[in-house]
Each structure stands twice: as structure tokens, then as C-alpha cells.
Amino acid sequence: MRRYGWFLAAGLVVCLALAGVVSVFASSSPDGLEHAALQGCTVDEDGEIVGGTCMAQAERDHDLADSVFADYGVRGLDNEALGTGLAGLVGVLITFAVGGGLFWLVRRRSSPAVGAGRGDGDAAPPA
Amino acid sequence: MDGFALHVADGVIETPVAALFAALAVAVLGICLVRGRRELDDRLAPMAGLVAAFVFAAQMLNFPVLPGVSGHLVGGALAAVLVGPWVAALCVAVVLIVQALVFADGGLTALGINITNMALVSTLVAAAVVAVLLRLLPRTTAGLAVSVFLASVASVVAAALAFVLEYWIGGGVELATGLGTVAATMAGVHVLIGIGEGLISAVTVLTVARVRPDLVYALRGARPAAAPVPATGGAA
Numbered sequence: 001m002r003r004y005g006w007f008l009a010a011g012l013v014v015c016l017a018l019a020g021v022v023s024v025f026a027s028s029s030p031d032g033l034e035h036a037a038l039q040g041c042t043v044d045e046d047g048e049i050v051g052g053t054c055m056a057q058a059e060r061d062h063d064l065a066d067s068v069f070a071d072y073g074v075r076g077l078d079n080e081a082l083g084t085g086l087a088g089l090v091g092v093l094i095t096f097a098v099g100g101g102l103f104w105l106v107r108r109r110s111s112p113a114v115g116a117g118r119g120d121g122d123a124a125p126p127a
Numbered sequence: 128m129d130g131f132a133l134h135v136a137d138g139v140i141e142t143p144v145a146a147l148f149a150a151l152a153v154a155v156l157g158i159c160l161v162r163g164r165r166e167l168d169d170r171l172a173p174m175a176g177l178v179a180a181f182v183f184a185a186q187m188l189n190f191p192v193l194p195g196v197s198g199h200l201v202g203g204a205l206a207a208v209l210v211g212p213w214v215a216a217l218c219v220a221v222v223l224i225v226q227a228l229v230f231a232d233g234g235l236t237a238l239g240i241n242i243t244n245m246a247l248v249s250t251l252v253a254a255a256v257v258a259v260l261l262r263l264l265p266r267t268t269a270g271l272a273v274s275v276f277l278a279s280v281a282s283v284v285a286a287a288l289a290f291v292l293e294y295w296i297g298g299g300v301e302l303a304t305g306l307g308t309v310a311a312t313m314a315g316v317h318v319l320i321g322i323g324e325g326l327i328s329a330v331t332v333l334t335v336a337r338v339r340p341d342l343v344y345a346l347r348g349a350r351p352a353a354a355p356v357p358a359t360g361g362a363a
Contacts, residue, residue, distance in 0.1 A: 004170065007339055011177045019184035027189040027197035032287070032316035033133050035196045039312055040304045055309065058299025060138035062231040070231035072187060087230065088187055094229060095183040099221040100176020103214070106160065107167040 019088030024081045133286055135241055137234030144297025149239025155247050156220055163213035174342055175210045179218040182206060190323050198320030201286060203249025204279040205328040211344040212254035219246035240293055244286040253282035257345050272329045279328045280321035287317035
């Protein structure tokens with residue numbers, strides 16, 4: 001169990017490095033869906049749709065577009081790279097907390113398998 | 128414009144259709160929760176949290192696939208191989224919910240659409256492909272790598288085509304060029320994105336398999352030489 005703790009810690013550090021540092025160097029080009037969404041429309045230099053029909057025309061702004069971490073930045077922070085990195089760190093921690101917390105809450109409490117090297121404290125089911 | 132690859136914004140799919148897919152997503156996630164609970168123990172639960180965090184991190188890393196076009200990992204295949212399809216669907220759903228609520232990525236009314244495509248379709252397709260390939264290919268590192276790679280490509284293309292289907296049912300704008308052009312673009316671009324996804328997923332799975340092979344769900348069936356049941360793979 002102790003080695004597993006180290007594995008989890010190392011994994012989390014990798015996630016934080018990817019979201020907090022590597023993310024700054026990610027491509028900012030439109031992605032596959034955004035690209036397809038503009039197909040059929042004429043777009044001017046500012047990226048505004050000026051003619052044609054395409055999927056993006058029906059797109060609405062996000063309801064939470066003004067929130068603190070909207071679009072993976074930090075509201076009020078001018079340094080875009082720093083904002084992306086901070087948003088990434090926050091996102092990894094929130095996702096790990098929410099996901100890990102949820103899975104921990106709903107997990108099976110007693111392990112019926114007398115599996116090898118499973119050092120749980122409450123391994124013995126009463127039945 | 129906000130949103131990352133395959134994250135559908137509000138309005139693109141008409142709201143009633145989006146609501147229908149939200150209901151579908153809730154129902155299927157409920158099934159995943161019931162089935163996933165049976166597998167989630169003290170060891171899998173933290174691993175699943177880590178997988179969710181990794182998928183979130185990897186989704187921030189857009190890589191170029193064509194001049195002016197990028198893509199990023201969806202993560203359904205990676206998660207399905209590491210923690211099994213039921214828990215994997217829940218992992219990706221958690222990521223999508225955090226993205227929509229905290230990072231304004233992926234519309235709130237489109238959340239059901241996004242969960243359907245990226246959390247359900249992608250993990251389901253990946254789990255099926257991996258289950259078949261792991262039985263056909265030799266149980267070697269190369270066999271595992273190829274299985275994960277191909278499952279990733281299939282899962283991303285399937286998710287992209289699921290979006291095309293949804294647009295066909297309830298797209299917000301009637302396209303003058305017809306849906307065929309969009310379908311071809313979506314499929315083509317997502318094959319390229321799938322290749323990137325496949326490489327990232329294969330490297331990640333091989334790394335975990337080398338350090339802690341016991342934590343790779345798709346490799347679990349290998350050990351208990353129980354019965355020649357051909358249909359385990361994750362349906363257990």
C-alpha cells in the first residue's frame with residue numbers, strides 16, 4: 001500500500017506538470033470540431049463570420065463565460081501563460097478531488113477477494 | 128470562440144435534442160455507477176481519481192494535426208484500458224462536468240451531448256476494440272501497444288461521428304453544403320487526432336504497465352486462468 005501511495009503521488013505530479021507547465025506550449029489553433037464548425041462559412045481576418053452557412057453560426061456564448069477560470073485562464077491576470085498554468089493546476093486538483101472523492105465514497109467497502117498483497121485494514125468481511 | 132476539440136458549445140445542437148441526450152447520458156451514467164461500484168475498491172478508487180486528473184491535464188494539450196487545425200486527447204480509450212469501461216465513463220464524465228462548470232468549456236445545455244460522445248461512446252468503443260484485439264494479438268508489450276493505439280483511433284472517430292449523428296437529428300443551422308461535407312471533415316480530422324491520441328495513450332498505458340501492471344484493468348483477465356470464457360473483457 002505504501003508503494004501505491006508513491007505511485008499515486010508521482011502520477012499526480014505528472015498531471016500537475018502537464019496541466020501547469022506543458023499546457024502553456026499547447027497549440028492554440030482551432031481544433032477539429034471548431035474547424036468543421038466553420039466549414040461553409042466565409043470568415044474575415046478577425047475570425048468573424050461574414051457569409052455562408054455553418055454550424056458555428058448557432059453557437060452561443062457560454063453561460064459561465066465570465067467566471068474566474070473561464071477558457072483556462074485566470075480572470076484579471078494579464079499574463080496569459082501564467083493564467084493557463086494556474087488554471088491547469090487548479091483543474092487537476094479539482095478533478096482529482098471530485099473524481100477521487102466520488103469514487104472513494106461509492107467504493108466497495110469490504111474486499112471479498114483475499115487478493116495477494118492487498119493490505120487493507122478492513123479486509124475480513126463478517127460473512 | 129470557446130471550447131476545445133469535440134466540446135460542443137450551446138446552441139449547436141437544438142436544446143430539445145440536447146435535453147434528450149442529457150437524459151440518455153444520466154441514465155447510462157447511472158448504469159455505469161452501479162456496475163462500476165462492484166469494481167471500485169480501496170485500490171481502484173484512487174487510481175480512477177488519478178485517471179480523471181490525467182485526462183483533464185491531457186485535454187489541455189492541443190497538438191497540431193493540420194496547418195491551422197489542432198486536437199487533443201479525449202481519453203476514453205486510455206481510461207477504459209486503465210480502469211475498465213464503467214469507471215472510465217464516470218472518469219471522463221467528471222472531467223467534462225468540471226470543464227463545463229469551472230472552465231466554461233463545453234456548453235451547459237450541451238453537457239449531455241458531450242458526455243454521450245466523449246464519456247460514453249468513446250469508452251464503449253475503445254473497450255470493445257481492446258477486448259477483441261487483446262485476444263487476437265500476442266500478449267506482449269507490442270500487442271498491448273497496438274491494441275491501445277487502434278482502440279484510441281476508433282474511439283475518437285466514433286465520438287466525432289456520434290456528433291455528426293446528433294447534428295443530423297437536431298443541428299441548429301441547416302447547412303447549404305449538406306451534412307456530408309461536415310461528416311467527411313469530422314471523420315478525416317479525427318483520424319489524425321486519433322493517431323495522436325493513440326500514441327499518447329499507448330505510451331501512458333505501457334508506462335503504467337511497466338511500473339504497476341496490476342493497475343491496468345485490461346490486463347487483469349490475463350492472470351486468473353479460470354475458464355475459457357470468451358466474453359469477459361470488462362463485461363464482468
